[in-house]
Amino acid sequence: MKLYDFTLAPSAQRVQVYLAEKGLEVPTEQVNVREGALFAEPFASMNPFHCVPFMALDDGTVVAESMSICRYLEELHPEPPLFGRTAAERAVVDMWLRRFELDGFTPLLHALRNHLPNFAGRVVPGTRSDLPQSEAMVSRGKEMADVFFGRVEPHMAGNGFVAGPEFTVADITGFFTLRMAYALEMDVAGSWPATHAWFEKVSARPAFQI
Template sequence: MKLYDFGPAASAQRVRVFLAEKGLELPTEQLNVREGAQFTAALTEMNPFHCVPFLELDDGTVIAESLSICRYIEEIYPQPPLFGRTSTERAVVDMWLRRFELDGLVPMLHALRNSLPVFAGRVVPGTRNSLPQLPALVTRGREMMEIFLGRVEPYMVKSTFVAGAQFSVADITGFFAVRSATTLNMDIGSRYPAVAAWFAKVSARPSFQL
């Protein structure tokens, strides 16, 4: 296997945290995404979405999506389990994973890409000179995240981790959703203290020292 990576990319960092929690290291090639390294003909043939990370298997199969890479790694390296140990746990982890991704991380992705100058011309991941940044998407992303955090806060008061008592891939996704909110200077600490306490606890894990 070979992992194509770009250090600063949050999507790539999600996979690296997952690998670290598994105690795994994979052969890795760094691609300078900011300079368009992913748009070469050879890499386009491998990964037409031009996003990192992507994983090339020994048989030539390419997996070009962060969570899909994590699911594949979980299948071949099941310990420690990060997607749950039983059918019930796996369903609960998947539920929270989807909630944090769809209701938290995705709105934050659009907000960041439509606000930070580094993403000008690249508001759609894997594109260049595609669409202009829209300030309205920043406002709407922040509003959606506020709604989501308001729903999550009461749950986090009584939960050790996102999906229950055990650390899981849902915590990894949750971390990057909340980190994005802090990048946008959203007030997590005073408005959502249980979320902030969980975030601080997860941030201290060795795997998150990126």
């Protein structure tokens, strides 16, 4: 198998952190996303969504999307478990993954891509187009995240990690969600102190020193 990566991409970094937490190494090839390498062959055929990361398996199967790659690796290397040990734990981890991805990560991702000048012409991940950046998307993304973090805060005040007492992949996605909130200058520490404290704790883990 081989992982196709771009070190600076947040979605790729989610897999990098997962690998570090698991103590795994996989063959990796860096792909220059900024120069459009994903739109040229062989990458365009391998992954028509033109995003990193993606993984080519030994039988030719291509698996894209950060958490899909992590789930595949978890099946091969179940220890230490980062998706939960029991059926109930796995369901809770999946629940929090969906909450963070749908209500936090995705709105903030689109807010950032509509805000930062270097994303002009590629506001939709994996595309090149004349779709203009929108300040309304920036505002709405931050507003949606504000609602989400307000709902998360009481939970984080009573739990050591996102899905309960143990670190899981939900914390990885949560970390990158919060990092985008800080990048957009949202007042995380002032508005959601328990969530901010959790972020600081997770940030200190060796796997996150990327």
